[in-house]
Amino acid sequence: MLELVDVHKVYRVGTFGTGTVHAVRGVTFDVQPGEVVSLIGESGSGKSTIGRMVLRLVTATSGSIRFEGADVVSLRHRGLREYYRHAQGVFQDPFSSYNPIFKVDRTFETLRRSYFPRVTGAQWSERVDEAVHSVGLVPSEVLGKFPHQLSGGQLQRLLIARALLLDLRLLVADEIISMLDASTRIDVLNLLGDLKARGLGILFVTHDLSLGNYVSDKVVILYQGRVVERGVTAAVFADPKHPYTRTLLASVPQLDRRWEEVEADEALRTAALGDRCLYHEQVDDEHGLGLVEIEPGHFVGCFRMAADDPCPGARVTVAR
Amino acid sequence: MSLRVDDLAVHYRTTRGDVKALDGVTFEIADGEIMGVAGESGCGKTTLGKALIRLEHRMKHVRGTVTLDGRTLPIADDHAMNAYRYDKVSLIPQYAMSAMNPTRKIGRMIRELVTSRGVAYESVQPELERRLRLVGLDEGVLARYPIELSGGMKQRVVMVLATLLDPSLLIGDEVTSALDVTSQKAVARALVEFRDREFVRSVVVVTHDISVLYQMADTILVMYAGRLAEKASATTVIDRPLHPYTKMLVGALPKVGERYDHARLSGIVGRPPSLLDPPTGCRFRERCPLAMAKCQEQPEFREVAPGHQVACWAVA
Numbered sequence: 001m002l003e004l005v006d007v008h009k010v011y012r013v014g015t016f017g018t019g020t021v022h023a024v025r026g027v028t029f030d031v032q033p034g035e036v037v038s039l040i041g042e043s044g045s046g047k048s049t050i051g052r053m054v055l056r057l058v059t060a061t062s063g064s065i066r067f068e069g070a071d072v073v074s075l076r077h078r079g080l081r082e083y084y085r086h087a088q089g090v091f092q093d094p095f096s097s098y099n100p101i102f103k104v105d106r107t108f109e110t111l112r113r114s115y116f117p118r119v120t121g122a123q124w125s126e127r128v129d130e131a132v133h134s135v136g137l138v139p140s141e142v143l144g145k146f147p148h149q150l151s152g153g154q155l156q157r158l159l160i161a162r163a164l165l166l167d168l169r170l171l172v173a174d175e176i177i178s179m180l181d182a183s184t185r186i187d188v189l190n191l192l193g194d195l196k197a198r199g200l201g202i203l204f205v206t207h208d209l210s211l212g213n214y215v216s217d218k219v220v221i222l223y224q225g226r227v228v229e230r231g232v233t234a235a236v237f238a239d240p241k242h243p244y245t246r247t248l249l250a251s252v253p254q255l256d257r258r259w260e261e262v263e264a265d266e267a268l269r270t271a272a273l274g275d276r277c278l279y280h281e282q283v284d285d286e287h288g289l290g291l292v293e294i295e296p297g298h299f300v301g302c303f304r305m306a307a308d309d310p311c312p313g314a315r316v317t318v319a320r
Numbered sequence: 321m322s323l324r325v326d327d328l329a330v331h332y333r334t335t336r337g338d339v340k341a342l343d344g345v346t347f348e349i350a351d352g353e354i355m356g357v358a359g360e361s362g363c364g365k366t367t368l369g370k371a372l373i374r375l376e377h378r379m380k381h382v383r384g385t386v387t388l389d390g391r392t393l394p395i396a397d398d399h400a401m402n403a404y405r406y407d408k409v410s411l412i413p414q415y416a417m418s419a420m421n422p423t424r425k426i427g428r429m430i431r432e433l434v435t436s437r438g439v440a441y442e443s444v445q446p447e448l449e450r451r452l453r454l455v456g457l458d459e460g461v462l463a464r465y466p467i468e469l470s471g472g473m474k475q476r477v478v479m480v481l482a483t484l485l486d487p488s489l490l491i492g493d494e495v496t497s498a499l500d501v502t503s504q505k506a507v508a509r510a511l512v513e514f515r516d517r518e519f520v521r522s523v524v525v526v527t528h529d530i531s532v533l534y535q536m537a538d539t540i541l542v543m544y545a546g547r548l549a550e551k552a553s554a555t556t557v558i559d560r561p562l563h564p565y566t567k568m569l570v571g572a573l574p575k576v577g578e579r580y581d582h583a584r585l586s587g588i589v590g591r592p593p594s595l596l597d598p599p600t601g602c603r604f605r606e607r608c609p610l611a612m613a614k615c616q617e618q619p620e621f622r623e624v625a626p627g628h629q630v631a632c633w634a635v636a
Contacts, residue, residue, distance in 0.1 A: 042500035042501070042502065043471070043500055151591060152361075153587075181360040181361050181528060182360070182528060182529075182530065182569060182572050182573055183360055183568070183569060183572050183587050183588040184587050184588075185572065185587070186572045186573075186574070186585045186586060186587045187586075187587040189574070189580065190580065190584060190585075190586070190587075193580040193581070193584075207500055207501065208501070209501070210531075210573075210574050210575065210578075211574065213574070213578070213579070214574035214578060214579060214580050214585075215579075215580045233579075234579075247502065248501060248502065251501040251502045251504065251505040252501055252531075253501075253504070253505070253508075253529070253531035253532045253534065253535045254531060254534075254535075254575060255530070255531050255534055255558055255570070255573060255575055256575055258534075258535055259505060259509070259535055
């Protein structure tokens, strides 16, 4: 449904745009209907830039982004407007997504004006009620309120409800739960799971691996704008191959194992492998690094894997 | 005993009346203890942290005392507290990344700060450089401006700076929240290391992220709507919590490896009560699955096992 092939983004920085930041370097992956794909990485990994390129909030420098076969990068005016009927984004800070002087129902009303001018008020409020119900909220309790009267979790769910009023097929969720309390986070995550069951494709951008794991079918691990590992969530999390993925997983604060225990395990593994990995010395070639498929649907982009002496961290020999 | 807080109540003045953000909390922190404070937004955890070092002008000390190393802290007297701040009680603020003066090189800023406390910069400089190296920074950062450092580096500089004069009590407000998982781990580790090396005697870490507390804190204090719900060792709070609120809070966190389609977790239905006019009795009873008639009365925060305190009628 959504397909990214060798996408690059170069930002111009500095006074006259003299400097450049290569934020995304040759990223390739796809999202299918009814699938949650998590983009996981730390600050500066390019994960949010990818989400923004998919939503056309920034333009890709090169590469192709296709949604249901149509090129997203070249969309203009009406085409872009139609694209937004099917693809919507929800972002980290729910408060800044709302007009603070509009009550929630008026925020919904602006959507009717731009996308459904022929729908009558009565029909519209019926649809709004249904959408609000479907995100687990009671319309009478939230619609007449101002954003500051609602909790972050409620606002985030209302943004999703707003997106659902359109003919939504793709949702880009950029760190939507990092600002929420632990007690409401899980409700928003469960909602994503329900949307997935309804056939929506979801691009879930996060830095939190435990959340990424809870809802997603596939994960894409990014490091400095490159995909270092991607594949089916269960496979990647059960046996991460790339040393960066392992470092990330070992740093996640868990509730059943302390960092010391995780590190002890990692140390044993490293001792057994005996060699240092060069993932952080990746060559900066024009096309970035090729990903190697080490098992069906599990790709790893380790520098050593493509070389003659495969990375001991992966324990596989790559046929060249 | 390092810190003792007795029946502390702090209210916020608003145009609609007093918000009872902290409504009678009593606890102790032992020497060398790292205590984590957890709870939802608006439970009073940040207010508690602030009350121990500096009340904002909107905040009003209503009752209760704070005793540090046997001396009562004059928390209601902003001026008198100055004698304790930084040397005895120090703080890593919520937005440590923007806590530094952007117009000063870091070294000069630290010089100004310690000089203002009557300490010669030259006398602390070797120790400062040693501690910076301990958190993985070299003394080169002293010649740089805050803007030149990454978020994790700034957080570590602020940590070293906050503990430079070996305070008795360090308060960390959401120290790891804005960081990536790898920097989060480094900062949390450094804080434990500082305690082990006795740069700080005891630490209060306020955060909404219980899993970080499990990794770094000795004990966890769970707050709900301005009151204490439970306090016990970190392991006990995570593995064998007694208060229904703690159980639900811990149960709402997915563990690594847990999947939506296998075990669907659930959040806590409802919202905490308004603290403008808090309900009588147990404040969690509206959302509590175990609520009973007895909950109309306020449960006492009492010890049910050595080092394990709970405020709940349903706990035998």
